[in-house]
Amino acid sequence: MDTATTGFEGVPGRLAGAVMARLNRDMEVAAVDELAPAPGASVLAVGFGPGVGIAELVACLPHGQIAGVDPSATMVSAARQRNRAAFDAGRVRLVEAGVASIPWPDAAFSGVVAVNSMQLWEPLDVALREIARVLAPGGRLVTLTHRWAIEKRVPLDQWIDTTGALLRRCGLVEITHRTAPFRSGEGFVLGARMPLDGNPMAP
Secondary structure, eight states: OOOHHOOOHHHHHHHHHHHHHHSHHHHHHHHHHHHHTTTTEEEEEEOOOOSSHHHHHHOOOOEEEEEEEEOOHHHHHHHHHHHHHHHHTEEEEEEEGGGGGGGTTTEEEEEEEESSOOOSSSSHHHHHHHHHHHEEEEEEEEEEHHHHHTTTOOOOHHHHHHHHHHHHHTEEEEEEEEEEEEETEEEEEEEOOTTTOOOOOOO
């Protein structure tokens, strides 16, 4: 996923961000609740958009660290502004980058969360390998995605089969999925965990 494919730059990006901040807030809250990070956890947000989910993480992690990658410079700027105090205090680090090249070391995070961005991760296998790389042993991935956004690309059953197979290939376990209602439509909730003994696919 890159800025050329998201279209979330400049004035259109700012307008899209305002809409996402309003309509997707309940999904952002649900994603953080689903992840249920410890107060001192280190969590990465992928495709954080206008930063509503980052604000939720700041509130839930009084002793933790929050990082984020988003390929849109407009979204990075908006999210930093929304979370200015935590950003200035060094609790939050947000960078312009795609999920296929996360600029943090191996096993850096105890949790990874993404809301309405997974459908844009291309190639998906590369993105999931990169997420598996930065997850610490026992770390958890949670994604929430609009069902309609998935089904614009493939049927949901096919998406479940494909993502499940790729997650297992990347070494993740305890894969769960379900649908749930949200203000902006039905969402697909996907969870997976890195084994406590680490990633068996790592060299």
